[in-house]
Amino acid sequence: MRYYFTVLLCVLILGVPWFATNYPDQTQSFVTAFNESTSYLASVIMHNPRSITDLHARYNAATAVDSSTYAQDLFSSSKSSNGSSTNILNASLTNPKIRILIVPGHEPDFGGTQYTAPDGTLLLERNMTVELAQDLMGFIKSNPHYQAQTTRDTSAWSQTFAQYFKDNWDAIVQWQKDSHAEMRHLVAIGSSTQTVSQVFHNAAPLNVALRLYGITKWANENFMDLVIHIHFNDFAGHRDGVPGKYTGFAIYVPAKQYDNSTTTKIIAETVFKRLSKYNPISNLPGESTGIVDEPDLIAIGANNTADAASMLIEYGYIYEPQFLNPDTRSLAIKDLAFQTYLGLQDFFDPTLSEQLARPYDTLILPYNWKGTFSSKKLSSPDVYALQTALLLDGTYPPSGFGKNDCPRSGTLGPCTKNAINAFQTKHGIVGETGTVGAKTLDVLNSQFGIKTL
Ligand SMILES: [Zn+2]
Incomplete structure (x- = not known):
């Protein structure tokens, strides 16, 4: 409370110009509040x-x-x-x-x-x-x-x-x-x-x-x-x-x-x-x-x-x-x-x-996938990074679904399998439907992996 009285005292003694010098943008707001508040408030609100x-x-x-x-x-x-x-x-x-x-x-x-x-x-x-x-x-x-x-x-x-x-x-x-x-x-x-x-x-x-x-x-x-x-x-x-x-x-x-x-x-x-x-x-x-x-x-x-x-x-x-x-x-x-x-x-x-942003606007990418994976119940950072990469690629969530229907979950379920299919079609990969096989892995790592010179 004393803080306000101190400030109020400064304003009363030095006048509004003190305040205007330091906070030109806010003077109007303060003056309005000051004029309308003093009659009924216990303290002035700055x-x-x-x-x-x-x-x-x-x-x-x-x-x-x-x-x-x-x-x-x-x-x-x-x-x-x-x-x-x-x-x-x-x-x-x-x-x-x-x-x-x-x-x-x-x-x-x-x-x-x-x-x-x-x-x-x-x-x-x-x-x-x-x-x-x-x-x-x-x-x-x-x-x-x-x-x-x-x-x-x-x-x-x-x-x-x-x-x-x-x-x-x-x-x-x-x-x-x-x-x-x-x-x-x-x-x-x-x-x-x-x-x-x-x-x-x-x-x-x-x-x-x-x-x-x-x-x-x-x-x-x-x-x-x-x-x-x-x-x-x-x-x-x-x-x-x-x-x-x-x-x-x-x-x-x-x-x-x-x-x-x-x-x-x-x-x-x-x-x-x-x-x-x-x-x-x-x-x-x-x-x-x-x-x-x-x-x-x-x-x-x-x-x-x-x-x-x-x-x-x-x-x-x-x-x-x-x-x-x-x-x-x-x-x-x-x-x-x-x-x-x-x-x-x-x-x-x-x-x-x-x-x-480096350049993907996420810390998840770039990411190096170390091996192929296909297990339905697989849950891992690999899947989370895959979902993030496919989202950037435009193939996740799969067609007809939104991010609320198919969140990035880290779990390989129907949303991700459908998105993998779409990714494979887009990149001309055949024979690995719904799984991250060797060819899919190659494309993922070359597009979203850490580049080594
Ligand atoms: Zn809360």
């Missing part, structure tokens, strides 16, 4: 949404900055979050790196869906989200233009977030109330609109919801530019061990009435394009557009709370075969992280993105 121009300019300016200096800045600023805001401001203004917060969905020991795989493994969404988050962090951290961090691992909140929740709980509660009140007021006076969710979402318990608000509040105070929430979906109404009827990924973005909507949507579109090349788009009604406008998800800025471009990605349904299959689970998760990273790069630096 809005500082990221603009596309600002993000591009900062990305391009970020090369020369030493990331360890920034890490120290960030550490000291988060420690003093209930005291001076000076460090935070300094960190933001002197360091142009793009700040990314990766949020694995749900809590270390609570929430998220689960499913028992055929081999008996209990899949917990809240652990799968951490695996994907860590893969994504690995890619992002390899790029010196970014400063990335995550909220937790599988066992605990990160020290920063554990401490932040502890020190700021009352402030988070108040901020949630004020944000809600501000939104209601803006709707009442016709300055904003209220839309309705297209998809049903489980309501989070109060403490969980408040921690989500807390993550957004922290992200605002620490000048995060981009926040990505990671989830795996589930569809109610199926028994454990029996897959549900919907599959595919969807990206939730803030509804258009929120200040962080425009920037988020542009980034979400580039991520969507990368993910949709190999992965099915959700066929759940309401999610089938792939990018879903969402007014009510706290994670991405319900009640206009988030300054950062904020998206929530449901990477697929937990019961999809590539997640159930122990041969492919981690490969599939890492590839989803890789394609998400490529999508971010498409927004920030398309030239680098094309280099990183």
Whole structure:
């Protein structure tokens, strides 16, 4: 709370020009909120949404900055979050790196869906989200233009977030109330609109919801530019061990009435394009557009709370075969992280993105198949790579089927056998119907294998 009063004091003493100098794009939004809020709110809510121009300019300016200096800045600023805001401001203004917060969905020991795989493994969404988050962090951290961090691992909140929740709980509660009140007021006076969710979402318990608000509040105070929430979906109404009827990924973005909507949507579109090349788009009604406008998800800025471009990605349904299959689970998760990273790069630096795509837009290819295979029940990375190669070749899924009907599963079933037939016809291979024989193997390795000079 003191943070806001400090900022408010600065504004009152120095006047709006102080703010306009530092954040020219956002002044209008702040002034509007300021004028309309002071009469009824306990504290003034600052809005500082990221603009596309600002993000591009900062990305391009970020090369020369030493990331360890920034890490120290960030550490000291988060420690003093209930005291001076000076460090935070300094960190933001002197360091142009793009700040990314990766949020694995749900809590270390609570929430998220689960499913028992055929081999008996209990899949917990809240652990799968951490695996994907860590893969994504690995890619992002390899790029010196970014400063990335995550909220937790599988066992605990990160020290920063554990401490932040502890020190700021009352402030988070108040901020949630004020944000809600501000939104209601803006709707009442016709300055904003209220839309309705297209998809049903489980309501989070109060403490969980408040921690989500807390993550957004922290992200605002620490000048995060981009926040990505990671989830795996589930569809109610199926028994454990029996897959549900919907599959595919969807990206939730803030509804258009929120200040962080425009920037988020542009980034979400580039991520969507990368993910949709190999992965099915959700066929759940309401999610089938792939990018879903969402007014009510706290994670991405319900009640206009988030300054950062904020998206929530449901990477697929937990019961999809590539997640159930122990041969492919981690490969599939890492590839989803890789394609998400490529999508971010498409927004920030398309030239680098094309280099990183190497050239298939997936980590699965190139791939060297070591031997022929034909077993009906065969399940292996070989099959997963074969399905990926045939997808790129245009022969998988087979004619008349979509990616939701025939996902890349790592298992050699009817979808794959039909696709192999189509591949063989296309490449003039005879005598190996439905199996990867010597001739098929040769064509696969010469087209999609690792080239040795
Ligand atoms: Zn979830």
